[in-house]
Amino acid sequence: MGELVINHEFAAPRAALWAAFTEPEILAEWFGPEGWGVHVDTVTIEPRIGGVQKFVMHLLEDPTQTSPVHAKFTEVREHELLVGEDGPHEMTLNLVITMRVEFADCPMGTALTITQGPLPGEVLAPARAGWESSFTKLEALFAAHL
Template sequence: MTQAKPDQELVITRIFNAPRELVYRAFTDPDQLVQWFGPVGFSVPRETVDLDVRVGGHQRFTMVSDEDPNMASPVAARFTEVIENELIVGTEDWEGVPGQQESSGMYLRIEFHDEGGKTRLVLRQGPYTAEMVQMATAGWESSFTKLDPLLAS
């Protein structure tokens, strides 16, 4: 059986009804991150989160299935570029995603653009196989449904 080549980039553009400073903080404040990150049915226990958002800093946490706490996916990222309220760039390693081999050196780029009091977020991540692009997109979109009410509060 031949492994599919990971050569696909995930790109999501989404408008949030909140200023970019609030959206940026939701990605960089551990207490906020745990309230929304992970698709519906998954959570991030606060004790697993370690964030140091600066060039050379890191992000570490574990996403856990609400139904089966033994199903966990640790994520570790290294930040290569950070501009407060504007940009987060880094590389990620993760494991435990069903149907996917462990990742090494996947990139992540999150841009926060001011849209007149709202925020246009542009997220790029990869490389993925074509199948994983669909699954990762669904995961991010599901996470964003949890982020919307947090930003509204």
């Protein structure tokens, strides 16, 4: 088992990055690696302790291939921190996965740190690639709207 830690800086204000993670219409525009999408009608986000984050990613070429997310927020500090637990899942050996998303100011705009785990070792590299691909989509979204 391992833990994935990803650091990424965005040329966007902290409020914009927070909105990308907490507003269904924005999340549906960028979340998921290239080749995957999220229909906004599957998204529910309640950014408060005990609130849920639910959505379904689908493969664009074959929408029957899906990857659902159903997490519960355990810690929320607006524009600073989102912590949620998702699971248990069969594909992750029935683990409950914790995801911590930290937002901080940096010279470029906003520094994002994502910590996710525990994850099986064989999932770490694909998960990192998925986040990095998603961030490319998010950067394009910010470039078009900021």
